[in-house]
Amino acid sequence: DAGVxxxxxxxxxxxxxxxxxxxxxxxxxxxxxxxxxxxxxGLELLIYFNNNVPIDDSGMPEDRFSAKMPNASFSTLxxxxxxxxxxxxxxxxxxxxxxxxxGRVEQFFGPGTRLTVL
Amino acid sequence: xxxxxxxxxxxxxxxxxxxxxRCNYSYGATPYLFWYVQSPGQGLQLLLKYFSGDxxxxxxKGFEAEFKRSQSSFNLRKPSVHWSDAAEYFCAVFSxxxxxxxFGAGTRLAVHP
Numbered sequence: 576d577a578g579v580x581x582x583x584x585x586x587x588x589x590x591x592x593x594x595x596x597x598x599x600x601x602x603x604x605x606x607x608x609x610x611x612x613x614x615x616x617g618l619e620l621l622i623y624f625n626n627n628v629p630i631d632d633s634g635m636p637e638d639r640f641s642a643k644m645p646n647a648s649f650s651t652l653x654x655x656x657x658x659x660x661x662x663x664x665x666x667x668x669x670x671x672x673x674x675x676x677x678g679r680v681e682q683f684f685g686p687g688t689r690l691t692v693l
Numbered sequence: 694x695x696x697x698x699x700x701x702x703x704x705x706x707x708x709x710x711x712x713x714x715r716c717n718y719s720y721g722a723t724p725y726l727f728w729y730v731q732s733p734g735q736g737l738q739l740l741l742k743y744f745s746g747d748x749x750x751x752x753x754k755g756f757e758a759e760f761k762r763s764q765s766s767f768n769l770r771k772p773s774v775h776w777s778d779a780a781e782y783f784c785a786v787f788s789x790x791x792x793x794x795x796f797g798a799g800t801r802l803a804v805h806p
Contacts, residue, residue, distance in 0.1 A: 579736070608793075618783065618796040631793060666736055681727075682794060684736035 577601075579685035581667050587691045593655040596688045599648055600669030608682060609642055609652050610666040618666075624650065625672065657692045664689050695720045695788040699797035706774050707805045714769040714800050716784030725787035726767040727794065728758055732780045740782075743767060754778070779804045 580599040588594055600607050609621040622632040627644045635642070639658070644650040654661055668682040696719045706712055718724055725744050729737040741752025748760040758769045767784060784797040 617798045620793050623793055668737075681739045681742065684729075684738070686734075686736045 579667055579669055579683055581665075581685035581688050583688060584686065585689045585691075587693065588657055589693050590658055591656045592692075593653065594657045594661075594690060594692075596652040596665050596667075596690070598650045598652070598667030598685060600650070600667070601683055602648065604669035604671050604683070605647070606670045606672040606682075607644060607650050608668040608670075609650070610668065610684075612664045612666060612687070613662075621652070621665075654690075657690075659692045662690055662692050695786060695795050697784050697786050697795050697797035699782075699784055699800050701800045702798070703801050703803065705803040705805060708776050709773050712769075712771045712774045712778070712802070714782050714784075714802070716767045716769065716797060717765050718767060718784070718786045719765065720786050720788070724767075726758075726760060727785040727787070728752065728756070728767075728769050729783045729785060729796075730754075730780050731783065731799075737783065740769070774802075774804055776804045776806065778802060 582597045605626050607624045610618050611621055612618050619634055621634045622642045623630050624644045640654055642652045664687045666684050666687045668684045670680045670682045672680055698717045700715050727742045728740040730740050731737045740756050741750050741758055743750050743760045751757050756771050758767055760767050779802055781799045781801045783799045785794045788795050
């Protein structure tokens with residue numbers, strides 16, 4: 576299996592520009608998570624999808640951030656407009672979750688996208 | 694509120710020495726606990742997990758962890774550290790109420806030859 580795929584691996588952009596991060600979860604997984612990692616705040620869950628439906632977006636910092644999952648094999652995280660404080664590593668993770676095992680499953684992480692906003 | 698505390702931000706050990714990374718959690722019910730490792734420039738990889746049963750769990754790469762309910766701890770151990778173990782280690786608890794993983798701040802491990 577190819578694992579969770581994220582693109583791009585690195586993104587450098589200027590303040591005010593739109594940024595789109597992409598994620599392909601592991602085939603067959605039905606849960607997808609977007610995390611942000613910074614030195615100051617550590618790993619934070621931004622949003623969680625189950626069966627392509629956003630379940631919990633309470634971690635999304637503000638309206639500049641949006642995420643979509645149009646189908647089971649693709650998700651995007653968009654920042655518009657971007658700001659320097661958005662600079663971080665963004666991880667996508669996926670898992671296979673069902674009612675009987677919720678939580679007792681491993682989340683598989685992608686390699687991350689390092690975003691730098693100048 | 695659920696939380697995870699990793700008291701040690703940085704730890705340095707010599708190659709071949711034993712290792713223990715501390716993790717304390719705050720969670721009302723029986724916790725689901727995880728240890729992940731992050732090598733530089735990489736994503737997180739699961740080392741081991743605890744759901745129930747035997748409180749000593751074995752993981753990959755020679756790591757083990759012991760769940761101690763009385764101390765609300767889930768410390769990670771390895772009897773002999775290798776230079777390749779240098780990485781950042783994250784403890785996490787599954788928060789059923791919020792249906793998500795809560796991560797600790799991480800412990801960065803350096804290994805001296």
